[in-house]
Amino acid sequence: MNYILETRALYKEFGAVSAAKDVNVSISKGEVVGVIGSNGAGKTTFINMVTGYLKPSRGEILFNGQSIIGRTPRAITRAGMARSFQVAQLFPELTVLDNLLIALAGAESPFPSLLRPLRNEGRIARADAILGEFSILSWRDSKVTAVPQGVRKLIDIAMALIGDPQMLLLDEPTSGVSAEEKTQLMDTVMQVVSRHQVTVLFVEHDMDVVRRYVSRILAFYSGEVLADGPPQSVLDNARVQELVTGGQRAHKRAKA
Amino acid sequence: MRLDKTELMMLGVAVVLATSGLVAPQWLVFLLTMALAKSLVVQGVVMQMRAGLVTFGQGLYFCIGGYAVGMSGHFLTISDLPTLLLIGVASAVALAMILGLLMTRYREIFFAMLSLAFSMILYGMLVKSPGLGSTDGFNVIAWTLFGWSPASGQAPLALFVIIIAVSAVLAVLLHRYGHSSAGAMCEAIRENEVRVEYLGQSPRWVLYMNYVAAAGVSALGGGFMALAAGHIDPEMAYWITSGEFVFIALLGGTSHVAAPILAAILFAVVRTYAIELVPHSWQMILGVTLLAIIVFLPKGLWSLLSGQARRAKAVEAKA
Numbered sequence: 001m002n003y004i005l006e007t008r009a010l011y012k013e014f015g016a017v018s019a020a021k022d023v024n025v026s027i028s029k030g031e032v033v034g035v036i037g038s039n040g041a042g043k044t045t046f047i048n049m050v051t052g053y054l055k056p057s058r059g060e061i062l063f064n065g066q067s068i069i070g071r072t073p074r075a076i077t078r079a080g081m082a083r084s085f086q087v088a089q090l091f092p093e094l095t096v097l098d099n100l101l102i103a104l105a106g107a108e109s110p111f112p113s114l115l116r117p118l119r120n121e122g123r124i125a126r127a128d129a130i131l132g133e134f135s136i137l138s139w140r141d142s143k144v145t146a147v148p149q150g151v152r153k154l155i156d157i158a159m160a161l162i163g164d165p166q167m168l169l170l171d172e173p174t175s176g177v178s179a180e181e182k183t184q185l186m187d188t189v190m191q192v193v194s195r196h197q198v199t200v201l202f203v204e205h206d207m208d209v210v211r212r213y214v215s216r217i218l219a220f221y222s223g224e225v226l227a228d229g230p231p232q233s234v235l236d237n238a239r240v241q242e243l244v245t246g247g248q249r250a251h252k253r254a255k256a
Numbered sequence: 257m258r259l260d261k262t263e264l265m266m267l268g269v270a271v272v273l274a275t276s277g278l279v280a281p282q283w284l285v286f287l288l289t290m291a292l293a294k295s296l297v298v299q300g301v302v303m304q305m306r307a308g309l310v311t312f313g314q315g316l317y318f319c320i321g322g323y324a325v326g327m328s329g330h331f332l333t334i335s336d337l338p339t340l341l342l343i344g345v346a347s348a349v350a351l352a353m354i355l356g357l358l359m360t361r362y363r364e365i366f367f368a369m370l371s372l373a374f375s376m377i378l379y380g381m382l383v384k385s386p387g388l389g390s391t392d393g394f395n396v397i398a399w400t401l402f403g404w405s406p407a408s409g410q411a412p413l414a415l416f417v418i419i420i421a422v423s424a425v426l427a428v429l430l431h432r433y434g435h436s437s438a439g440a441m442c443e444a445i446r447e448n449e450v451r452v453e454y455l456g457q458s459p460r461w462v463l464y465m466n467y468v469a470a471a472g473v474s475a476l477g478g479g480f481m482a483l484a485a486g487h488i489d490p491e492m493a494y495w496i497t498s499g500e501f502v503f504i505a506l507l508g509g510t511s512h513v514a515a516p517i518l519a520a521i522l523f524a525v526v527r528t529y530a531i532e533l534v535p536h537s538w539q540m541i542l543g544v545t546l547l548a549i550i551v552f553l554p555k556g557l558w559s560l561l562s563g564q565a566r567r568a569k570a571v572e573a574k575a
Contacts, residue, residue, distance in 0.1 A: 110457065
């Protein structure tokens, strides 16, 4: 079977601490996978290794069948795997449109043009289109520092998506967003990514959000994959309930 | 090549300035020539500031440009102005291509201190080189232009017109560079280098390219300075000289390509009059000026003009 992303016996140690232990994951094209786990479970470490930010201590990472171990984040991005961040990584002193235009120029060529203007009609139309898709066109000319947190998260994802990646990794796309806005934000994101036919892997703490959008869940605990499968079977797994979701469910029961 | 409004305005100002040289006293022509030569070096400082890097060692390339011009005349008897300037720029670019490999690994104070260190190494080498006049430096031979040798009275005015023309063309190119994908990428690196990497770009490559280009531009200023003053000495690489370029960059701001030119001219005028009025404490006047700029105009003098333009636009929009 052709997997878009495959990790084999992946390990990551920070001194005596193991952030990833024998992580074996295979993701097929078109899948929407949710990654769950408590803080320190190794979710972000997994994303950081897959996107080249961290080098694994051992193991193999294949993207479209090619090893990407030792490749830089930019090389992996250019190969077709883009990411967004837990804290939106934007250019705060620039306008939303300029953020998108820079992302587009970055995606077009690894060597940016020295004299041709950043702002040209084609790029502006493309940036407007993607801002429209994410329903944030009204923020186009605002400085990033002036836009709300939810919109920043969408800009972050839009910047990752503008280069037409094959796979998108979203690190906690709803973190810092109010409970009321979460569903709306994720509805928007998932509609856009499905339109672009992108394989998605996203890290999320809110189980309602995970259950609503994914076809498969990876549950991490202490650097290991505790469970991997369809949402209901993973969420009903006794060990997942005990070690990953138990706290959240108990909290929800208490609130109810 | 179609020129936008800003570019046309800059070329217009250049024509007016060059024409004014015909009626201006010789001391003013010389003062403006020196100021314009410095503004070219400051353009190099500003290019790096836009990418979030402050250099305290741009005097290195200023000095390389000056010495390359002086030595080519002295040892190779080359007197053709464009050839001399090209040699200056090529020497600086060649050195920057080597040093840039190291410099672009560093950021913030480490970059600033390393740039300072390299300029001081050159200063030390020149001071210890009797063949190049040690601390006294040496005189630069008179220049020619494609075989034409200006009379001694004509040379300053001719050089004034040439430096205005070169500064104007360079300002147009730098204006385009600032608005290009590469220029925008420099700003993006200043704002968030991690994101730039995840856009598929190499921040180091962008900074390297910018560093080498800035060195070339600054060397051009050094070359002109050598030709205008007719003399070069190791002070060109001294840290105080580099500090002066940073001073001028802060004075003008980084938001417009014309800001370093305006600031360099203002700096020359303030310094000239400060020396005239208080010969023993003129540095204090410059210090107070810089302090006032930092406190009241943190984005430099240019923010006064851009602020006015914004207000005018807002009034127009309301109407």
